[in-house]
Amino acid sequence: MNKIIEFLIYLVLVTGIAYGLHYFVLHMYDQDxxxxxxxxxxxxxxxxxxxxxxxxxFILVGADFAMPKHLGFIFLGCVGLKAIAGYIFIQSGLNLLENNFIELNFLGVFFLYMFFDVYIAFRLVNKEINLVEK
Structure with a gap:
């Protein structure tokens, strides 16, 4: 349970800081x-x-509890589903503007959260190494 709370705090911090910076940059360059x-x-x-x-x-923490040996495969499946869901989400905005404004902003946000997901999976997969070192 402590892992979930720790990761939720990280998610809130990443979202708040990134959203604030992204909004500030778009507003500063008058692109909003x-x-x-x-x-x-x-x-x-x-x-x-x-x-x-x-x-x-939640899927990764649950999989880490239920089947820790298969966490990597579950992560890859989640990434694939996230990519498909992202395409469905942004599909109506593709090629809407000449300067690819929507696509570029979406890709920035998508990869930010993809790096967050990789960090979570990395921490869960490598927890045994941390226990051995202590």
Whole structure:
């Protein structure tokens, strides 16, 4: 249970800091007007990323408890499903604007949360090494 709380705190921190920086950069360079009329906004991108990472977090922690030897394969399956869900989420915004504004912002958010998922999987897979070193 302590792992879940620790990872949730990390998720909230990553989301808050990244969202704030992303919003600040778009506002500073006067690029936030591109969202108008697209049906997307920065909040929806971060909401998709954080919810998908939250689901993967619960799946990985549950798999670590139930079948720790297969955690890597479960992680790969989750990443594949997350990529498919991401495509479905952003599909109506593809090629909507000439400057690929939506695609680039989505990819930035997607890879941010993908790195977070990799970090979680890395910590869960390598927990035995930490126990042996102590």
């Amino acid at each position: 007007h591109w969202w108008i009329g697209t049906g997307y906004n920065l909040t929806s991108l971060y909401l998709y990323g954080s919810i998908s990472s939250l689901v993967i977090l």
